[in-house]
Amino acid sequence: DVKVTQSSRYLVKRTGEKVFLECVQDMDHENMFWYRQDPGLGLRLIYFSYDVKMKEKGDIPEGYSVSREKKERFSLILESASTNQTSMYLCASSLVPAWGEQYFGPGTRLTVT
Amino acid sequence: GQQVMQIPQYQHVQEGEDFTTYCNSSTTLSNIQWYKQRPGGHPVFLIQLVKSGEVKKQKRLTFQFGEAKKNSSLHITATQTTDVGTYFCAGPPNTGNQFYFGTGTSLTVIP
Numbered sequence: 001d002v003k004v005t006q007s008s009r010y011l012v013k014r015t016g017e018k019v020f021l022e023c024v025q026d027m028d029h030e031n032m033f034w035y036r037q038d039p040g041l042g043l044r045l046i047y048f049s050y051d052v053k054m055k056e057k058g059d060i061p062e063g064y065s066v067s068r069e070k071k072e073r074f075s076l077i078l079e080s081a082s083t084n085q086t087s088m089y090l091c092a093s094s095l096v097p098a099w100g101e102q103y104f105g106p107g108t109r110l111t112v113t
Numbered sequence: 114g115q116q117v118m119q120i121p122q123y124q125h126v127q128e129g130e131d132f133t134t135y136c137n138s139s140t141t142l143s144n145i146q147w148y149k150q151r152p153g154g155h156p157v158f159l160i161q162l163v164k165s166g167e168v169k170k171q172k173r174l175t176f177q178f179g180e181a182k183k184n185s186s187l188h189i190t191a192t193q194t195t196d197v198g199t200y201f202c203a204g205p206p207n208t209g210n211q212f213y214f215g216t217g218t219s220l221t222v223i224p
Contacts, residue, residue: 042217059116
């Protein structure tokens, strides 16, 4: 059974803190993605990675960075969290080609106070 | 700005009524995918269409990809309470390395 897991379901952080969101997939997928989901805006792509140590900017990369040291793990980093980064964060993975069916994790609801 | 818009944003229907959501992209897409997100859940892939004018059916669900590959629709016949959720279209533009989700349509089915 395909599985994408995320480190936390809920997270509360203070403004200015460094935040790490972890995502692990067990499907040996090459491609991994980070999205944020906000009401009325759908899902917006932050970063994606098509191979270990490779990353590409999505539509809204500002204020975020990513790390992919192992194929199964893709981390999203908020260097200095701000209140406008309060959102639902969803991780996904896909096989080759990158833009095929994506499998999503359960999401992390991040609140920055 | 937002590349892929969906209408309506919300739809309430009586069980048994039909439902349609429309998806419009500002750019040509190389394929269109549809996802369903149940309340409190995560998006789950439903289908992918690749060809211009393509129509696919899954039981009561009919998916269409426009001739210009810039719009799509999802039609549900005789809705059931299990159809409740938010439906998203999504796809990569023909050029560039991006992936855009639509704004979503939230469907409520009244028993």
